[in-house]
């Protein structure tokens with residue numbers, strides 16, 4: 133059989149991406165040890181050795197989140213699917229959900245609540261500022277039938293850290309479950325799920341964990357698990373229904389059955405990346421992110437960059453900065469990419485065209501990378 137000619141015109145060769153340094157809002161640079169894990173032999177997704185590795189991944193996820201939650205695992209899809217897993221499993225039609233919004237990702241939470249048939253109550257804070265606990269408390273007092281509070285711990289669109297401990301504490305105090313976005317925070321700054329009483333949390337593989345993009349570690353408290361088990365309506369998403377997913381991931385020693393084919397190699401990678409995090413130690417990783425942030429900040433400020441966020445609310449892993457007077461942000465950003473193989477992020481939403489988002493996530497948070505960026509900026513700006 134002959135293929136239509138138009139399908140044959142352009143010869144396609146293997147894809148060999150350029151060796152970029154990834155200093156944007158994610159994905160981050162991946163350690164060679166983690167990349168190497170990708171090329172290990174394929175095994176079946178129900179192979180006993182693989183199931184054993186999945187159990188270790190669960191333990192490593194518990195370590196990263198500092199939790200004993202048995203419902204801790206990795207969703208076979210990116211951070212957005214982790215977000216959706218939390219909402220579709222916990223929100224039932226008619227549920228009132230407070231969503232605190234101080235950037236792009238809060239808006240996505242609101243959309244999730246709506247699509248689950250829930251009623252979102254939005255607590256808006258100015259972009260570039262953390263969520264205000266007083267505003268949340270007022271909303272909780274004003275709406276006594278609210279059952280869930282959702283917020284973003286580390287807003288990647290603005291580089292702001294909200295006080296997850298205080299916000300989830302308020303949720304609990306008013307009898308609500310909390311849903312927390314920790315996509316950018318996990319591994320870069322403290323995320324203490326049990327200490328802070330968080331009920332549902334999701335993250336991403338490609339930010340401070342520096343694994344291959346496309347996976348989302350999640351964890352659910354006993355209270356959240358109870359709510360999922362007691363649902364009156366089935367979860368609207370078959371793929372993300374935790375009652376079904378857990379028959380594969382397992383909550384104890386029961387046998388595992390097929391739900392979907394796990395992304396086998398991607399799970400090798402996150403196993404290796406989480407293992408490296410455990411070897412380094414969470415505290416050391418937090419200190420490393422903070423130190424590299426300070427190194428970068430000194431250099432950037434000397435070059436005339438200004439931070440968007442007040443010092444006490446800044447995320448070390450996501451530096452949102454205004455460029456020096458008179459510099460065209462996108463021209464310089466393109467130059468960095470094409471001339472120096474260096475990716476930094478532009479602004480999102482309200483800040484598009486106005487700021488840069490410089491990521492120091494995971495394996496990117498390293499003095500050599502910070503120094504290289506500063507050197508390049510020095511050359512191009514002087």
Ligand SMILES: *Cc1c(COP(=O)(O)O)cnc(C)c1O
Pocket residue numbers: 158210211212213215237284286287288313315316336346
């Ligand atoms: C990146 C990000 C997401 C989405 O993760 P994807 O892996 O891109 O789907 C969600 N929330 C926050 C705060 C993020 O930074």
